Amino acid sequence: MTHQEIAEILDQAARHARPTSQLAATYQIDLDAAYEIQNLCVGKRLDRGEYVTGYKLGFTNRAKMEQMGVHDLIWGVLTNSMEILNKEEVEAKRWIQPRAEAEIAFRISKDIEESVGLKNITDYIDKMAPAIEIVDSRYENFKFALEDMVADNCSASAYVLGDWIDLKPSINDLQIHLKVNRETLAEGKTNAILSNPLQSVVELSRLASKADTIIKKGQIVLAGAATASVHFSENQSIEAQIEKLGKVSFKTK
Numbered sequence: 001m002t003h004q005e006i007a008e009i010l011d012q013a014a015r016h017a018r019p020t021s022q023l024a025a026t027y028q029i030d031l032d033a034a035y036e037i038q039n040l041c042v043g044k045r046l047d048r049g050e051y052v053t054g055y056k057l058g059f060t061n062r063a064k065m066e067q068m069g070v071h072d073l074i075w076g077v078l079t080n081s082m083e084i085l086n087k088e089e090v091e092a093k094r095w096i097q098p099r100a101e102a103e104i105a106f107r108i109s110k111d112i113e114e115s116v117g118l119k120n121i122t123d124y125i126d127k128m129a130p131a132i133e134i135v136d137s138r139y140e141n142f143k144f145a146l147e148d149m150v151a152d153n154c155s156a157s158a159y160v161l162g163d164w165i166d167l168k169p170s171i172n173d174l175q176i177h178l179k180v181n182r183e184t185l186a187e188g189k190t191n192a193i194l195s196n197p198l199q200s201v202v203e204l205s206r207l208a209s210k211a212d213t214i215i216k217k218g219q220i221v222l223a224g225a226a227t228a229s230v231h232f233s234e235n236q237s238i239e240a241q242i243e244k245l246g247k248v249s250f251k252t253k
Contacts, residue, residue, distance in 0.1 A: 001027050007040035010152055013138035014041075017096050022139055024147035034150035035211070041153055042077045050079040053219060054108075055208070056133060057200050058154045060193045060224025070146060073203050076154030078220065084134075084160045084250050092234045092252040095136040095157055099229035102178040102240035103222045104171065104190065104197045105131035105161055112215040115206040121198055122167060124205075124215075130162035130242040132178075132250065133222050135229060159222060162240075162248030172196040174243040176226045180236055186227035190242070197223040 006023055013020045023029065029037070042052075058074040059065040065073075084090055092098065109126035116124060136157035139148055149155060171190055178186040190197050200223035208215050215221070232238050232252060239249035 003033060003037050004040055006151065007037050007044065010037070010138055011041050011044045013096075014157070017094060019096050019140040020138055022144055022148050023151065024145045029147045029151060031147055031150060034147040037151040038076065038153050041151070042079070045079050045081070050081045052077055053080050053083065054078040054221055055204055055215065055219070056154060056156050056159075056222040057204055057224045058149070060200050061226075062194070073207065074146070074150050074154050075204060075207050076150075076156040078156060078159060078222070082156065082158045084158050086160055086162055086248055087250065088160070089251040089253055092232070092236075095134065096138065097142050097231070098134050098136045098157065099231050100178060100180075100238045100240075101133045101135060101225035101229045102176045102186070102227050102242065103131045103133050103225055104193070104242065104245065105129045105159075106167075106198075106201055106221045106223065107164060108215055108217055108219050108221065110217050112205050112208065115209045116202060118196070118199060118202050121202050121205070125167055125198075125201060127164040128167050128171070128245065129164045130240055130245045130248040131222055132160040132238060132240045132248055133225070134158035134160075160248050160250050161220070162246050165245065168244060171198070171244075174245070176243070177241045178227050178230055179239045179241070180230055180232055182237070182239070185230045188227040190226050192226040193224045200224050
């Protein structure tokens, strides 16, 4: 099966909320091939009139990275069709097996064209916001290899942004709560994100530079999960609360 055919399977699975079986082992997909398939999947979205609004990072928790036997972060692409407005109500059936993650979003203030170090990364960021990412694997029973996940655009499905605020000088020890129907189901601190959430943007600049990708002014970066993901379904309210940043939420029907 060609990479284009695999991308078509994943694209259709996402569009119609129908899961597919794992692909990487059967078709011997390595990480480079997985990113090629991801690009083809994103290309299909762009062909339908969507545009890139930013990027997400995976495995920003070092313990999770070691548990999975992964030696580097992974990244996926966000588009405008994935954005849910703060406090918006959406249909849960648009996804297969959705989970919510509490994250910090950063807004890029000028193009990042090369790898940037932590010392200078704030020169490229002007705002931050509490965010929820909805991850939804297109694979049956949420079972997949690393290559499957990357090919599937790192399970990127939707995101919700809270109010933008000015970048704060210290954000690496803030409390996070993720709630479903007002009950806290996951909590943690922002230093679980690479010890400093800004490091996620540093790592993205490195990965993007290797892929000849420019992170453009106005785009957003979801820094990665600081808590465990939480499953949700119909008729629920999902809220993330981040110390000093505020709240963000959405509802399902």
